[in-house]
Amino acid sequence: MHILVHMVETREHALTSEQLAAFIHTNPVVVRRTIAGLRDAGIVTSSRGHGGGWQLGRAPETISLAEISAALGETLLPFSSEPESPGCLVEQAVIAVLDDFRVEAERLLAEKLSRITLADLAADFRRRYELIGVTNHAV
Amino acid sequence: MHILVHMVETREHALTSEQLAAFIHTNPVVVRRTIAGLRDAGIVTSSRGHGGGWQLGRAPETISLAEISAALGETLLPFSSEPESPGCLVEQAVIAVLDDFRVEAERLLAEKLSRITLADLAADFRRRYELIGVTNHAV
DNA sequence: AAGATTCGTAACTAATTAAGTTACATGAAA
DNA sequence: TTTCATGTAACTTAATTAGTTACGAATCTT
Numbered sequence: 001m002h003i004l005v006h007m008v009e010t011r012e013h014a015l016t017s018e019q020l021a022a023f024i025h026t027n028p029v030v031v032r033r034t035i036a037g038l039r040d041a042g043i044v045t046s047s048r049g050h051g052g053g054w055q056l057g058r059a060p061e062t063i064s065l066a067e068i069s070a071a072l073g074e075t076l077l078p079f080s081s082e083p084e085s086p087g088c089l090v091e092q093a094v095i096a097v098l099d100d101f102r103v104e105a106e107r108l109l110a111e112k113l114s115r116i117t118l119a120d121l122a123a124d125f126r127r128r129y130e131l132i133g134v135t136n137h138a139v
Numbered sequence: 140m141h142i143l144v145h146m147v148e149t150r151e152h153a154l155t156s157e158q159l160a161a162f163i164h165t166n167p168v169v170v171r172r173t174i175a176g177l178r179d180a181g182i183v184t185s186s187r188g189h190g191g192g193w194q195l196g197r198a199p200e201t202i203s204l205a206e207i208s209a210a211l212g213e214t215l216l217p218f219s220s221e222p223e224s225p226g227c228l229v230e231q232a233v234i235a236v237l238d239d240f241r242v243e244a245e246r247l248l249a250e251k252l253s254r255i256t257l258a259d260l261a262a263d264f265r266r267r268y269e270l271i272g273v274t275n276h277a278v
Numbered sequence: 279a280a281g282a283t284t285c286g287t288a289a290c291t292a293a294t295t296a297a298g299t300t301a302c303a304t305g306a307a308a
Numbered sequence: 309t310t311t312c313a314t315g316t317a318a319c320t321t322a323a324t325t326a327g328t329t330a331c332g333a334a335t336c337t338t
Contacts, residue, residue: 001237005229016313025223027298032314048314049306065240078217084164089271090144093264097255098140101204105248112240125232132228155284166327171285187285188335 001068001121003035007044008060008122014053034072041071060118066110068118076109077102140207140260142174146183147199147261153192173211180210199257205249207257215248216241 003020017028024031035054038044042057056063069076081095081102142159156167163170174193177183181196195202208215220234220241 001233002227002230005233009229014313018313023227023229028314029299029316030297033297033316036315046314047306048304048312050308050312052306052313054314075217078214088141088162089267090148090162090264091141093260093267094140094144097260097263101251101255105251108247109244112244116236116240121232121236124236125229128228128232153284157284167285168287168328169326172287172326175286185285186335187283187333188337189283190336191284191334193285 001065001118003031004038004044004056004063004068004118005121005125007054007056008118009125011056014047014051014055016053020054037071037073038068041067043068043071056118060122063118064114065116065118066113069110069113076106076113140204140257142170143177143183143195143202143207143257144260144264146193146195147257148264150195153186153190153194155192159193176210176212177207180206182207182210195257199261202257203253204255204257205252208249208252215245215252 002024006020006023007015017031020035021028021031035044039046039057043063044054045057046052046054079098079102081098083091083095085091141163145159145162146154156170159174160167160170174183178185178196182202183193184196185191185193218237218241220237222230222234224230
């Protein structure tokens with residue numbers, strides 16, 4: 001998401017994975033590997049060769065955090081109930097109740113995340129940026 | 140939780156960590172280590188020596204999954220936004236938006252989990268148990 | 279009092295996962 | 309044709325978690 005906001009702010013030209021990696025203090029290969037899912041989902045595009053790199057695939061207003069999360073293959077909840085002893089009725093009961101909760105919770109979280117777009121993030125950044133600018137001017 | 144339901148079903152006497160470990164196919168020490176948090180929260184009690192072991196600390200109707208989760212030190216969401224480059228405004232914006240979401244989401248999830256009690260899990264188990272009993276009888 | 283039982287905890291090992299790194303083939307622009 | 313950038317495989321390193329062994333402390337039975 002950090003990277004994506006940078007892409008919003010430099011929509012006119014592509015950013016290389018090396019530049020993106022520098023933003024978040026990591027390795028270019030890690031960046032490419034990570035955002036490959038975003039490319040597959042059409043959220044970003046990549047181009048090879050001279051002048052190539054990464055750009056947003058569409059308008060930031062149409063890109064929600066829910067979509068980003070899904071494209072990255074992230075789970076919204078930190079547990080997944082896999083049966084370990086299929087015969088145990090206690091386990092079946094626990095899994096059933098937990099699954100009900102999980103399905104409902106995931107729906108809720110996804111709904112919340114779908115209401116936040118990249119444009120919102122970029123706007124928040126802009127607001128902070130201008131605030132700093134004004135402050136600096138005043139001082 | 141698997142272990143806790145077993146404790147509901149055998150409230151009259153204590154279960155040893157060895158017995159509990161057998162239920163979930165793991166090691167007694169792992170059990171003791173894991174549920175130490177439950178003991179500190181008063182959800183279960185432990186006693187040493189002959190005839191000792193683990194028991195519920197109070198009525199299963201008063202023990203919610205939210206409390207269990209908290210006592211075990213589990214996180215409800217699979218991410219925590221720690222600033223990595225404190226000066227970066229992009230990062231600040233991302234963290235701010237994400238934190239808003241996180242706080243609200245955690246509140247929601249905790250609220251949902253607080254409505255499910257150990258007694259509910261045990262009841263679900265009972266239901267399955269009697270269903271099997273009836274089925275077996277019929278067949 | 280002695281012996282058996284069980285928790286509490288430290289210390290170590292093993293397994294799994296994620297991140298980082300190197301290397302090189304592929305494709306595109308100058 | 310040279311340079312630049314992605315795509316991806318393979319390997320290394322780091323961090324986390326689970327499992328194991330060991331033993332002291334507490335408690336019950338005889």
